[in-house]
Amino acid sequence: MNLYGVRAIYLFEMARTWRTLLQSLASPILSTSLYFVVFGAAIGSRMGEINGISYGAFIIPGLLMLSLLNESISNASFGIYFPKFSGTIYEILSAPVSSIEIVIGFVGAAATKSILLGLLILLTANLFVDYEIVHPLWMIFFLVLTAVTFSLFGFIIGLWADDFQKLQIIPMMVVMPLTFLGGAFYSIDMLPEPWQTVTLFNPVVYLISGFRWSFYGVADVNIIASIGMIFAFMFLCLTTIWWIFKTGYRLKN
Amino acid sequence: MEPIISIKDLNKKYDSGLKALNNVNLDIHRGEILALLGPNGAGKTTLISIICGIVTPSGGTVSVDGHDILTDFRGARAKIGLVPQELSTATFESVWDTMNFSRGLFGKPTNHALIEKILRDLSLWDKRDKRIMTLSGGMKRRVLIAKALSHEPKILFLDEPTAGVDVELRRDMWKMVQELRASGVTIILTTHYIEEAEEMADRIGVINKGEIIMVEDKDVLMDKLGKKQLSLTLQNPLDDLPAELSEYSLDLSNEGNMLIYTFDTQKEHTGISELLRQLDKLGIDFKDLHSSESSLEEIFVNLVRDES
Numbered sequence: 001m002n003l004y005g006v007r008a009i010y011l012f013e014m015a016r017t018w019r020t021l022l023q024s025l026a027s028p029i030l031s032t033s034l035y036f037v038v039f040g041a042a043i044g045s046r047m048g049e050i051n052g053i054s055y056g057a058f059i060i061p062g063l064l065m066l067s068l069l070n071e072s073i074s075n076a077s078f079g080i081y082f083p084k085f086s087g088t089i090y091e092i093l094s095a096p097v098s099s100i101e102i103v104i105g106f107v108g109a110a111a112t113k114s115i116l117l118g119l120l121i122l123l124t125a126n127l128f129v130d131y132e133i134v135h136p137l138w139m140i141f142f143l144v145l146t147a148v149t150f151s152l153f154g155f156i157i158g159l160w161a162d163d164f165q166k167l168q169i170i171p172m173m174v175v176m177p178l179t180f181l182g183g184a185f186y187s188i189d190m191l192p193e194p195w196q197t198v199t200l201f202n203p204v205v206y207l208i209s210g211f212r213w214s215f216y217g218v219a220d221v222n223i224i225a226s227i228g229m230i231f232a233f234m235f236l237c238l239t240t241i242w243w244i245f246k247t248g249y250r251l252k253n
Numbered sequence: 254m255e256p257i258i259s260i261k262d263l264n265k266k267y268d269s270g271l272k273a274l275n276n277v278n279l280d281i282h283r284g285e286i287l288a289l290l291g292p293n294g295a296g297k298t299t300l301i302s303i304i305c306g307i308v309t310p311s312g313g314t315v316s317v318d319g320h321d322i323l324t325d326f327r328g329a330r331a332k333i334g335l336v337p338q339e340l341s342t343a344t345f346e347s348v349w350d351t352m353n354f355s356r357g358l359f360g361k362p363t364n365h366a367l368i369e370k371i372l373r374d375l376s377l378w379d380k381r382d383k384r385i386m387t388l389s390g391g392m393k394r395r396v397l398i399a400k401a402l403s404h405e406p407k408i409l410f411l412d413e414p415t416a417g418v419d420v421e422l423r424r425d426m427w428k429m430v431q432e433l434r435a436s437g438v439t440i441i442l443t444t445h446y447i448e449e450a451e452e453m454a455d456r457i458g459v460i461n462k463g464e465i466i467m468v469e470d471k472d473v474l475m476d477k478l479g480k481k482q483l484s485l486t487l488q489n490p491l492d493d494l495p496a497e498l499s500e501y502s503l504d505l506s507n508e509g510n511m512l513i514y515t516f517d518t519q520k521e522h523t524g525i526s527e528l529l530r531q532l533d534k535l536g537i538d539f540k541d542l543h544s545s546e547s548s549l550e551e552i553f554v555n556l557v558r559d560e561s
Contacts, residue, residue, distance in 0.1 A: 004358075008353070008356075011354075019345060088335075088341050088342065094330060094333070095330060095358040095359050096327040096329075096359060145400075164484060191485055252307065
Protein backbone atom coordinates (compact mmCIF):
# COMPACT_ATOMS: atom_id res chain seq x y z
CA MET A 1 0.00 0.00 0.00
CA ASN A 2 1.43 3.35 -1.07
CA LEU A 3 0.24 5.40 1.91
CA TYR A 4 2.29 8.43 0.93
CA GLY A 5 0.59 8.35 -2.44
CA VAL A 6 -2.91 8.17 -0.94
CA ARG A 7 -2.00 10.99 1.43
CA ALA A 8 -0.65 13.11 -1.43
CA ILE A 9 -3.87 12.76 -3.45
CA TYR A 10 -6.03 13.34 -0.37
CA LEU A 11 -4.14 16.46 0.69
CA PHE A 12 -4.07 17.75 -2.89
CA GLU A 13 -7.84 17.46 -3.08
CA MET A 14 -8.39 18.95 0.35
CA ALA A 15 -6.14 21.87 -0.58
CA ARG A 16 -8.54 22.53 -3.43
CA THR A 17 -11.36 22.73 -0.86
CA TRP A 18 -9.59 25.33 1.27
CA ARG A 19 -8.62 27.29 -1.81
CA THR A 20 -12.23 27.47 -2.97
CA LEU A 21 -13.80 27.83 0.44
CA LEU A 22 -16.48 30.24 -0.74
CA GLN A 23 -17.62 27.99 -3.52
CA SER A 24 -17.25 24.70 -1.70
CA LEU A 25 -18.66 25.48 1.73
CA ALA A 26 -20.13 28.95 1.94
CA SER A 27 -22.37 28.72 -1.10
CA PRO A 28 -24.14 25.44 -0.20
CA ILE A 29 -24.62 26.69 3.35
CA LEU A 30 -26.13 29.91 2.07
CA SER A 31 -28.51 28.15 -0.28
CA THR A 32 -29.60 25.71 2.43
CA SER A 33 -30.16 28.64 4.78
CA LEU A 34 -32.44 30.19 2.19
CA TYR A 35 -34.51 26.99 2.13
CA PHE A 36 -34.79 27.15 5.90
CA VAL A 37 -35.91 30.78 5.80
CA VAL A 38 -38.43 30.26 2.99
CA PHE A 39 -39.82 26.79 3.76
CA GLY A 40 -39.00 26.54 7.42
CA ALA A 41 -39.71 29.94 8.87
CA ALA A 42 -41.94 31.74 6.34
CA ILE A 43 -44.14 29.04 4.77
CA GLY A 44 -43.53 26.39 7.41
CA SER A 45 -45.19 28.40 10.15
CA ARG A 46 -48.50 28.12 8.27
CA MET A 47 -48.20 24.37 7.79
CA GLY A 48 -49.29 21.72 10.18
CA GLU A 49 -47.03 19.20 11.81
CA ILE A 50 -46.06 16.08 9.90
CA ASN A 51 -45.96 12.91 12.02
CA GLY A 52 -45.83 15.17 15.06
CA ILE A 53 -42.81 17.11 13.82
CA SER A 54 -42.93 20.83 13.00
CA TYR A 55 -42.51 21.45 9.27
CA GLY A 56 -39.30 23.44 9.72
CA ALA A 57 -37.68 20.56 11.59
CA PHE A 58 -39.21 17.97 9.26
CA ILE A 59 -37.36 19.27 6.20
CA ILE A 60 -33.90 19.39 7.83
CA PRO A 61 -32.86 15.80 6.98
CA GLY A 62 -34.15 16.18 3.43
CA LEU A 63 -32.37 19.47 2.85
CA LEU A 64 -29.19 18.06 4.32
CA MET A 65 -29.46 15.07 1.97
CA LEU A 66 -30.03 17.41 -0.95
CA SER A 67 -26.77 19.27 -0.26
CA LEU A 68 -24.92 16.12 0.62
CA LEU A 69 -25.81 14.37 -2.64
CA ASN A 70 -25.09 17.41 -4.78
CA GLU A 71 -21.81 18.28 -3.16
CA SER A 72 -20.52 14.71 -2.97
CA ILE A 73 -21.18 14.20 -6.65
CA SER A 74 -19.82 17.53 -7.81
CA ASN A 75 -16.70 17.39 -5.61
CA ALA A 76 -15.71 13.91 -6.59
CA SER A 77 -16.58 14.28 -10.26
CA PHE A 78 -14.71 17.54 -10.67
CA GLY A 79 -11.74 16.21 -8.68
CA ILE A 80 -11.02 13.44 -11.18
CA TYR A 81 -12.39 15.18 -14.27
CA PHE A 82 -10.10 18.19 -14.04
CA PRO A 83 -6.78 16.29 -14.18
CA LYS A 84 -8.16 14.40 -17.18
CA PHE A 85 -9.14 17.67 -18.80
CA SER A 86 -5.83 19.45 -18.08
CA GLY A 87 -3.67 16.41 -18.84
CA THR A 88 -2.09 16.20 -15.39
CA ILE A 89 -3.62 12.75 -14.99
CA TYR A 90 -0.45 11.45 -16.68
CA GLU A 91 1.36 11.79 -13.39
CA ILE A 92 -1.16 9.77 -11.41
CA LEU A 93 -1.28 7.07 -14.10
CA SER A 94 2.51 6.83 -14.17
CA ALA A 95 2.88 6.76 -10.38
CA PRO A 96 3.18 3.60 -8.31
CA VAL A 97 -0.37 3.93 -6.95
CA SER A 98 -3.02 1.28 -7.47
CA SER A 99 -6.55 2.06 -8.59
CA ILE A 100 -7.83 1.41 -5.07
CA GLU A 101 -5.39 3.97 -3.69
CA ILE A 102 -6.44 6.53 -6.29
CA VAL A 103 -10.10 5.98 -5.34
CA ILE A 104 -9.37 6.25 -1.60
CA GLY A 105 -7.50 9.51 -2.14
CA PHE A 106 -10.05 11.21 -4.37
CA VAL A 107 -13.25 9.79 -2.90
CA GLY A 108 -11.95 10.12 0.65
CA ALA A 109 -11.31 13.82 0.16
CA ALA A 110 -14.66 14.42 -1.53
CA ALA A 111 -16.50 12.55 1.22
CA THR A 112 -14.59 14.40 3.96
CA LYS A 113 -15.66 17.67 2.44
CA SER A 114 -19.30 16.57 2.21
CA ILE A 115 -19.38 15.34 5.81
CA LEU A 116 -17.89 18.63 6.95
CA LEU A 117 -20.48 20.48 4.94
CA GLY A 118 -23.30 18.35 6.36
CA LEU A 119 -22.23 19.11 9.91
CA LEU A 120 -21.98 22.82 9.15
CA ILE A 121 -25.47 22.82 7.65
CA LEU A 122 -26.74 21.08 10.74
CA LEU A 123 -25.24 23.83 12.89
CA THR A 124 -26.68 26.50 10.59
CA ALA A 125 -30.15 24.90 10.78
CA ASN A 126 -30.01 25.38 14.52
CA LEU A 127 -30.18 29.13 13.94
CA PHE A 128 -33.56 28.85 12.21
CA VAL A 129 -35.38 25.87 13.71
CA ASP A 130 -35.32 23.73 16.82
CA TYR A 131 -34.62 20.10 16.18
CA GLU A 132 -33.40 17.06 18.02
CA ILE A 133 -31.47 13.99 16.97
CA VAL A 134 -32.90 10.83 18.49
CA HIS A 135 -30.24 8.45 17.13
CA PRO A 136 -27.04 10.52 16.73
CA LEU A 137 -24.84 7.52 15.92
CA TRP A 138 -27.23 6.38 13.20
CA MET A 139 -27.32 9.96 11.94
CA ILE A 140 -23.51 9.94 11.58
CA PHE A 141 -23.73 6.49 10.02
CA PHE A 142 -26.15 7.70 7.33
CA LEU A 143 -24.19 10.91 6.83
CA VAL A 144 -20.86 9.16 6.30
CA LEU A 145 -22.25 6.31 4.22
CA THR A 146 -24.19 8.64 1.94
CA ALA A 147 -21.22 10.96 1.52
CA VAL A 148 -18.91 8.07 0.60
CA THR A 149 -21.43 6.35 -1.70
CA PHE A 150 -22.29 9.48 -3.65
CA SER A 151 -18.66 10.54 -3.84
CA LEU A 152 -18.02 7.17 -5.46
CA PHE A 153 -20.90 7.89 -7.83
CA GLY A 154 -19.44 11.33 -8.58
CA PHE A 155 -16.05 9.77 -9.22
CA ILE A 156 -17.65 7.54 -11.85
CA ILE A 157 -19.33 10.53 -13.49
CA GLY A 158 -15.99 12.37 -13.52
CA LEU A 159 -14.31 9.39 -15.21
CA TRP A 160 -17.13 9.01 -17.70
CA ALA A 161 -17.55 12.67 -18.61
CA ASP A 162 -15.51 13.92 -21.53
CA ASP A 163 -16.84 17.45 -21.48
CA PHE A 164 -18.13 19.90 -18.89
CA GLN A 165 -21.74 19.43 -19.92
CA LYS A 166 -21.69 15.73 -19.11
CA LEU A 167 -20.21 16.62 -15.76
CA GLN A 168 -23.29 18.68 -14.92
CA ILE A 169 -26.01 16.69 -16.58
CA ILE A 170 -26.48 13.80 -14.09
CA PRO A 171 -26.56 15.98 -10.97
CA MET A 172 -28.93 18.45 -12.63
CA MET A 173 -31.20 16.15 -14.58
CA VAL A 174 -31.29 13.03 -12.40
CA VAL A 175 -30.17 13.60 -8.82
CA MET A 176 -31.87 16.94 -8.26
CA PRO A 177 -35.38 15.80 -9.41
CA LEU A 178 -35.05 12.51 -7.55
CA THR A 179 -34.22 14.38 -4.36
CA PHE A 180 -37.05 16.89 -4.70
CA LEU A 181 -39.46 14.04 -5.42
CA GLY A 182 -37.84 11.81 -2.81
CA GLY A 183 -39.65 13.28 0.16
CA ALA A 184 -37.27 16.07 1.08
CA PHE A 185 -40.20 18.44 1.60
CA TYR A 186 -43.04 16.01 2.36
CA SER A 187 -43.78 12.61 3.76
CA ILE A 188 -44.59 10.17 0.99
CA ASP A 189 -47.76 9.25 2.92
CA MET A 190 -49.06 12.62 1.74
CA LEU A 191 -48.93 11.52 -1.92
CA PRO A 192 -52.06 10.07 -3.57
CA GLU A 193 -51.90 6.67 -5.21
CA PRO A 194 -50.44 5.66 -7.66
CA TRP A 195 -47.65 8.14 -6.90
CA GLN A 196 -47.08 6.68 -3.47
CA THR A 197 -46.15 3.38 -5.08
CA VAL A 198 -44.26 4.95 -7.98
CA THR A 199 -42.14 6.95 -5.59
CA LEU A 200 -40.88 3.73 -3.97
CA PHE A 201 -38.78 3.20 -7.09
CA ASN A 202 -36.88 6.37 -6.30
CA PRO A 203 -33.76 5.32 -4.37
CA VAL A 204 -33.42 8.74 -2.75
CA VAL A 205 -36.69 8.11 -0.86
CA TYR A 206 -34.87 5.44 1.14
CA LEU A 207 -31.95 7.71 1.91
CA ILE A 208 -34.07 10.59 3.13
CA SER A 209 -36.43 8.35 5.04
CA GLY A 210 -33.59 6.58 6.84
CA PHE A 211 -31.87 9.84 7.59
CA ARG A 212 -35.06 11.37 8.95
CA TRP A 213 -35.59 8.30 11.11
CA SER A 214 -32.18 8.93 12.75
CA PHE A 215 -33.38 12.43 13.65
CA TYR A 216 -36.98 11.90 14.77
CA GLY A 217 -37.50 8.17 14.97
CA VAL A 218 -40.18 8.17 12.26
CA ALA A 219 -39.67 6.82 8.76
CA ASP A 220 -41.61 6.52 5.51
CA VAL A 221 -40.09 3.18 4.64
CA ASN A 222 -38.52 0.39 6.65
CA ILE A 223 -35.16 1.38 8.10
CA ILE A 224 -33.60 -1.92 7.02
CA ALA A 225 -34.66 -1.16 3.47
CA SER A 226 -32.95 2.22 3.74
CA ILE A 227 -29.67 0.75 4.91
CA GLY A 228 -29.89 -2.01 2.33
CA MET A 229 -30.46 0.53 -0.42
CA ILE A 230 -27.35 2.54 0.45
CA PHE A 231 -25.18 -0.56 0.57
CA ALA A 232 -26.63 -1.81 -2.71
CA PHE A 233 -25.85 1.48 -4.42
CA MET A 234 -22.38 1.58 -2.90
CA PHE A 235 -21.72 -1.94 -4.14
CA LEU A 236 -22.90 -0.95 -7.62
CA CYS A 237 -20.54 2.05 -7.64
CA LEU A 238 -17.58 0.01 -6.43
CA THR A 239 -18.19 -2.63 -9.08
CA THR A 240 -18.39 0.01 -11.79
CA ILE A 241 -15.15 1.65 -10.65
CA TRP A 242 -13.45 -1.71 -10.48
CA TRP A 243 -14.52 -2.36 -14.09
CA ILE A 244 -13.32 1.08 -15.22
CA PHE A 245 -9.84 0.58 -13.83
CA LYS A 246 -9.67 -2.99 -15.05
CA THR A 247 -10.48 -2.03 -18.61
CA GLY A 248 -8.86 1.41 -18.55
CA TYR A 249 -12.12 2.85 -19.90
CA ARG A 250 -11.67 6.58 -20.63
CA LEU A 251 -8.44 6.54 -18.64
CA LYS A 252 -5.91 4.67 -20.73
CA ASN A 253 -5.65 3.89 -24.40
CA MET B 254 25.65 -5.92 -17.44
CA GLU B 255 21.94 -6.53 -17.30
CA PRO B 256 19.92 -3.85 -19.10
CA ILE B 257 17.93 -1.49 -16.89
CA ILE B 258 14.99 -1.62 -19.27
CA SER B 259 14.29 -4.65 -21.38
CA ILE B 260 11.57 -4.46 -24.02
CA LYS B 261 10.49 -7.67 -25.74
CA ASP B 262 8.14 -8.04 -28.72
CA LEU B 263 6.20 -4.97 -27.70
CA ASN B 264 3.08 -4.23 -29.73
CA LYS B 265 0.49 -1.54 -29.54
CA LYS B 266 -2.62 -1.27 -31.61
CA TYR B 267 -4.97 1.57 -30.70
CA ASP B 268 -8.74 1.15 -30.74
CA SER B 269 -8.78 3.33 -33.84
CA GLY B 270 -6.89 0.53 -35.60
CA LEU B 271 -3.62 2.45 -35.69
CA LYS B 272 -0.67 0.15 -35.18
CA ALA B 273 1.66 2.39 -33.22
CA LEU B 274 4.29 -0.19 -32.29
CA ASN B 275 5.24 -3.31 -34.15
CA ASN B 276 7.32 -5.96 -32.36
CA VAL B 277 9.68 -3.58 -30.66
CA ASN B 278 12.71 -5.12 -29.00
CA LEU B 279 15.09 -2.86 -27.18
CA ASP B 280 17.52 -3.07 -24.29
CA ILE B 281 18.43 0.12 -22.51
CA HIS B 282 21.75 0.02 -20.71
CA ARG B 283 22.25 1.10 -17.14
CA GLY B 284 23.54 4.65 -16.87
CA GLU B 285 23.46 5.54 -20.55
CA ILE B 286 21.85 8.40 -22.40
CA LEU B 287 19.74 6.93 -25.18
CA ALA B 288 18.28 9.25 -27.77
CA LEU B 289 15.23 8.04 -29.66
CA LEU B 290 14.92 9.67 -33.03
CA GLY B 291 12.03 9.37 -35.38
CA PRO B 292 9.63 11.44 -37.42
CA ASN B 293 6.30 12.59 -36.01
CA GLY B 294 3.97 9.68 -35.41
CA ALA B 295 6.80 7.14 -35.42
CA GLY B 296 5.74 5.73 -32.05
CA LYS B 297 8.25 7.41 -29.72
CA THR B 298 5.68 8.77 -27.29
CA THR B 299 3.64 5.56 -27.39
CA LEU B 300 6.74 3.59 -26.47
CA ILE B 301 7.52 5.89 -23.55
CA SER B 302 3.89 5.95 -22.42
CA ILE B 303 3.75 2.16 -22.28
CA ILE B 304 6.92 1.92 -20.21
CA CYS B 305 5.59 4.56 -17.82
CA GLY B 306 2.16 2.96 -17.43
CA ILE B 307 0.04 5.54 -19.22
CA VAL B 308 -0.79 3.37 -22.21
CA THR B 309 -1.62 -0.33 -22.01
CA PRO B 310 0.40 -2.53 -24.37
CA SER B 311 -1.40 -4.89 -26.75
CA GLY B 312 1.34 -7.48 -26.50
CA GLY B 313 4.89 -8.10 -25.37
CA THR B 314 6.69 -7.40 -22.12
CA VAL B 315 8.68 -4.60 -20.58
CA SER B 316 10.79 -5.04 -17.51
CA VAL B 317 12.24 -2.09 -15.60
CA ASP B 318 15.18 -2.92 -13.35
CA GLY B 319 13.79 -6.43 -13.02
CA HIS B 320 10.19 -5.35 -12.39
CA ASP B 321 7.54 -6.20 -14.97
CA ILE B 322 5.54 -3.05 -15.80
CA LEU B 323 2.22 -4.86 -15.49
CA THR B 324 2.59 -7.49 -12.79
CA ASP B 325 4.96 -5.44 -10.63
CA PHE B 326 3.94 -1.94 -11.63
CA ARG B 327 4.85 -0.42 -8.28
CA GLY B 328 8.43 -1.58 -8.46
CA ALA B 329 8.77 -0.49 -12.06
CA ARG B 330 7.12 2.93 -11.81
CA ALA B 331 8.89 3.95 -8.60
CA LYS B 332 12.14 3.86 -10.58
CA ILE B 333 10.93 6.15 -13.36
CA GLY B 334 10.59 9.90 -13.70
CA LEU B 335 8.71 11.20 -16.73
CA VAL B 336 8.81 14.64 -18.30
CA PRO B 337 5.93 14.60 -20.77
CA GLN B 338 5.88 16.34 -24.10
CA GLU B 339 2.76 18.39 -23.37
CA LEU B 340 2.96 21.18 -20.83
CA SER B 341 0.42 19.50 -18.56
CA THR B 342 0.72 21.22 -15.23
CA ALA B 343 -1.69 21.78 -12.39
CA THR B 344 -3.21 25.22 -12.64
CA PHE B 345 -3.90 26.66 -9.23
CA GLU B 346 -1.31 24.89 -7.09
CA SER B 347 1.95 26.50 -6.10
CA VAL B 348 5.24 25.14 -7.38
CA TRP B 349 6.15 24.05 -3.86
CA ASP B 350 2.88 22.14 -3.34
CA THR B 351 3.02 20.39 -6.68
CA MET B 352 6.57 19.22 -5.94
CA ASN B 353 5.56 17.72 -2.63
CA PHE B 354 2.52 16.18 -4.25
CA SER B 355 4.67 14.44 -6.88
CA ARG B 356 7.07 13.08 -4.31
CA GLY B 357 4.26 11.73 -2.15
CA LEU B 358 2.49 10.23 -5.15
CA PHE B 359 5.58 8.16 -5.86
CA GLY B 360 5.55 6.81 -2.33
CA LYS B 361 8.38 8.85 -0.86
CA PRO B 362 8.28 10.62 2.52
CA THR B 363 8.49 14.40 2.63
CA ASN B 364 12.00 15.75 2.04
CA HIS B 365 12.03 19.52 1.96
CA ALA B 366 15.80 19.80 1.64
CA LEU B 367 15.78 17.72 -1.52
CA ILE B 368 12.86 19.62 -3.06
CA GLU B 369 14.67 22.86 -2.30
CA LYS B 370 17.82 21.60 -4.02
CA ILE B 371 15.94 20.54 -7.14
CA LEU B 372 14.12 23.87 -7.33
CA ARG B 373 17.36 25.79 -6.87
CA ASP B 374 19.12 23.71 -9.55
CA LEU B 375 16.36 24.54 -12.00
CA SER B 376 16.19 28.24 -11.05
CA LEU B 377 12.70 27.74 -9.66
CA TRP B 378 13.37 28.53 -6.02
CA ASP B 379 12.21 32.15 -6.36
CA LYS B 380 8.98 30.92 -7.91
CA ARG B 381 8.17 28.31 -5.27
CA ASP B 382 5.10 30.14 -3.93
CA LYS B 383 3.80 31.16 -7.33
CA ARG B 384 0.76 29.49 -8.79
CA ILE B 385 1.83 27.42 -11.77
CA MET B 386 -0.66 29.11 -14.10
CA THR B 387 1.19 32.41 -13.66
CA LEU B 388 4.47 30.96 -14.96
CA SER B 389 5.79 31.26 -18.50
CA GLY B 390 5.99 28.25 -20.80
CA GLY B 391 9.70 27.80 -20.16
CA MET B 392 9.16 27.92 -16.41
CA LYS B 393 6.36 25.36 -16.66
CA ARG B 394 8.75 23.09 -18.51
CA ARG B 395 11.20 23.48 -15.63
CA VAL B 396 8.42 22.60 -13.18
CA LEU B 397 7.69 19.40 -15.12
CA ILE B 398 11.35 18.43 -14.96
CA ALA B 399 11.51 19.26 -11.26
CA LYS B 400 8.42 17.13 -10.60
CA ALA B 401 9.91 14.20 -12.46
CA LEU B 402 13.05 14.42 -10.31
CA SER B 403 11.19 14.88 -7.02
CA HIS B 404 11.20 11.18 -6.18
CA GLU B 405 14.84 10.56 -7.12
CA PRO B 406 14.21 8.30 -10.11
CA LYS B 407 16.87 5.95 -11.45
CA ILE B 408 15.52 6.36 -14.96
CA LEU B 409 14.45 9.65 -16.49
CA PHE B 410 12.34 9.95 -19.62
CA LEU B 411 12.46 13.28 -21.42
CA ASP B 412 9.89 13.41 -24.20
CA GLU B 413 10.82 16.26 -26.53
CA PRO B 414 12.19 18.28 -23.61
CA THR B 415 13.54 21.13 -25.67
CA ALA B 416 10.50 21.76 -27.86
CA GLY B 417 9.77 25.47 -27.61
CA VAL B 418 12.46 26.09 -25.04
CA ASP B 419 14.85 29.04 -25.07
CA VAL B 420 18.61 28.72 -25.34
CA GLU B 421 19.25 29.34 -21.66
CA LEU B 422 16.91 26.65 -20.44
CA ARG B 423 18.22 24.25 -23.04
CA ARG B 424 21.72 24.80 -21.78
CA ASP B 425 20.65 24.41 -18.13
CA MET B 426 18.79 21.29 -19.04
CA TRP B 427 21.70 19.61 -20.77
CA LYS B 428 23.97 20.51 -17.90
CA MET B 429 21.51 18.87 -15.55
CA VAL B 430 21.22 15.81 -17.78
CA GLN B 431 25.01 15.41 -17.70
CA GLU B 432 25.04 15.71 -13.92
CA LEU B 433 22.25 13.17 -13.58
CA ARG B 434 24.09 10.79 -15.85
CA ALA B 435 27.23 11.25 -13.77
CA SER B 436 25.20 10.29 -10.70
CA GLY B 437 24.15 7.06 -12.41
CA VAL B 438 20.71 7.96 -13.72
CA THR B 439 19.73 6.38 -17.04
CA ILE B 440 18.25 8.92 -19.43
CA ILE B 441 16.05 8.29 -22.41
CA LEU B 442 15.18 11.30 -24.52
CA THR B 443 13.31 11.91 -27.69
CA THR B 444 14.07 14.95 -29.71
CA HIS B 445 13.62 16.58 -33.05
CA TYR B 446 16.87 18.45 -32.67
CA ILE B 447 19.22 15.88 -34.04
CA GLU B 448 22.31 17.90 -33.24
CA GLU B 449 21.24 17.60 -29.62
CA ALA B 450 21.16 13.84 -29.82
CA GLU B 451 24.50 13.94 -31.56
CA GLU B 452 25.95 16.01 -28.78
CA MET B 453 24.36 14.36 -25.77
CA ALA B 454 23.62 10.72 -26.42
CA ASP B 455 25.73 7.63 -25.91
CA ARG B 456 23.51 5.58 -28.11
CA ILE B 457 20.97 6.44 -30.76
CA GLY B 458 17.83 4.51 -31.56
CA VAL B 459 15.95 5.27 -34.72
CA ILE B 460 12.26 4.47 -34.76
CA ASN B 461 9.98 4.77 -37.75
CA LYS B 462 6.43 3.55 -38.34
CA GLY B 463 6.38 1.74 -35.01
CA GLU B 464 9.57 -0.22 -35.60
CA ILE B 465 13.04 0.21 -34.26
CA ILE B 466 15.16 0.51 -37.39
CA MET B 467 18.45 0.49 -35.58
CA VAL B 468 20.14 1.07 -32.26
CA GLU B 469 23.84 1.82 -32.25
CA ASP B 470 26.52 3.56 -30.28
CA LYS B 471 26.54 7.05 -31.60
CA ASP B 472 30.16 6.84 -32.78
CA VAL B 473 29.62 3.49 -34.46
CA LEU B 474 26.51 4.81 -36.16
CA MET B 475 28.36 7.84 -37.42
CA ASP B 476 31.20 5.68 -38.69
CA LYS B 477 29.00 3.05 -40.19
CA LEU B 478 26.65 5.32 -41.99
CA GLY B 479 28.60 8.51 -42.15
CA LYS B 480 30.14 9.38 -45.46
CA LYS B 481 32.99 11.70 -46.07
CA GLN B 482 33.15 14.00 -48.97
CA LEU B 483 36.08 15.75 -50.52
CA SER B 484 35.13 18.90 -52.42
CA LEU B 485 37.53 20.37 -54.93
CA THR B 486 36.96 23.85 -56.32
CA LEU B 487 38.32 23.72 -59.86
CA GLN B 488 40.44 26.34 -61.58
CA ASN B 489 38.50 25.86 -64.82
CA PRO B 490 34.99 24.40 -65.05
CA LEU B 491 34.53 20.95 -66.58
CA ASP B 492 31.68 20.09 -68.94
CA ASP B 493 31.87 16.38 -68.31
CA LEU B 494 33.76 13.97 -66.15
CA PRO B 495 36.71 12.55 -68.07
CA ALA B 496 36.38 8.81 -68.75
CA GLU B 497 39.66 8.18 -66.90
CA LEU B 498 37.93 9.12 -63.65
CA SER B 499 34.93 6.80 -64.05
CA GLU B 500 36.16 4.37 -61.40
CA TYR B 501 35.80 7.02 -58.70
CA SER B 502 32.51 8.05 -57.18
CA LEU B 503 32.57 11.60 -58.42
CA ASP B 504 29.97 14.28 -59.00
CA LEU B 505 30.19 17.60 -60.72
CA SER B 506 28.28 20.47 -59.25
CA ASN B 507 28.12 24.24 -59.26
CA GLU B 508 28.10 24.34 -63.09
CA GLY B 509 31.17 22.23 -63.38
CA ASN B 510 33.21 24.30 -60.97
CA MET B 511 33.08 21.82 -58.12
CA LEU B 512 34.19 18.22 -58.10
CA ILE B 513 32.85 16.15 -55.24
CA TYR B 514 34.40 12.85 -54.24
CA THR B 515 32.41 10.68 -51.81
CA PHE B 516 34.31 7.99 -49.96
CA ASP B 517 33.79 5.53 -47.19
CA THR B 518 35.50 6.28 -43.92
CA GLN B 519 35.41 2.62 -42.95
CA LYS B 520 37.77 1.59 -45.71
CA GLU B 521 41.44 1.44 -45.03
CA HIS B 522 42.11 2.87 -48.38
CA THR B 523 40.24 6.05 -49.26
CA GLY B 524 41.73 6.53 -52.68
CA ILE B 525 42.33 10.23 -52.21
CA SER B 526 45.99 10.24 -53.20
CA GLU B 527 45.33 8.21 -56.35
CA LEU B 528 42.56 10.57 -57.31
CA LEU B 529 44.74 13.63 -56.83
CA ARG B 530 47.54 12.07 -58.82
CA GLN B 531 45.12 11.22 -61.61
CA LEU B 532 43.78 14.76 -61.66
CA ASP B 533 47.32 16.07 -61.92
CA LYS B 534 47.99 13.73 -64.80
CA LEU B 535 44.85 14.98 -66.58
CA GLY B 536 45.86 18.58 -66.00
CA ILE B 537 42.82 19.40 -63.89
CA ASP B 538 43.86 22.12 -61.47
CA PHE B 539 42.03 23.08 -58.32
CA LYS B 540 42.26 26.16 -56.18
CA ASP B 541 40.67 24.90 -52.97
CA LEU B 542 39.70 21.69 -51.26
CA HIS B 543 37.90 20.67 -48.12
CA SER B 544 36.50 17.49 -46.67
CA SER B 545 33.33 17.06 -44.65
CA GLU B 546 31.59 14.33 -42.70
CA SER B 547 27.87 13.73 -42.90
CA SER B 548 25.96 14.84 -39.85
CA LEU B 549 23.64 12.66 -37.84
CA GLU B 550 20.81 14.58 -39.40
CA GLU B 551 21.77 13.43 -42.87
CA ILE B 552 22.22 9.89 -41.63
CA PHE B 553 18.81 10.01 -40.02
CA VAL B 554 17.07 11.43 -43.06
CA ASN B 555 18.66 8.77 -45.24
CA LEU B 556 17.68 5.98 -42.87
CA VAL B 557 14.07 7.04 -42.67
CA ARG B 558 13.91 7.59 -46.41
CA ASP B 559 15.34 4.16 -47.15
CA GLU B 560 12.69 2.61 -44.95
CA SER B 561 9.77 4.24 -46.68
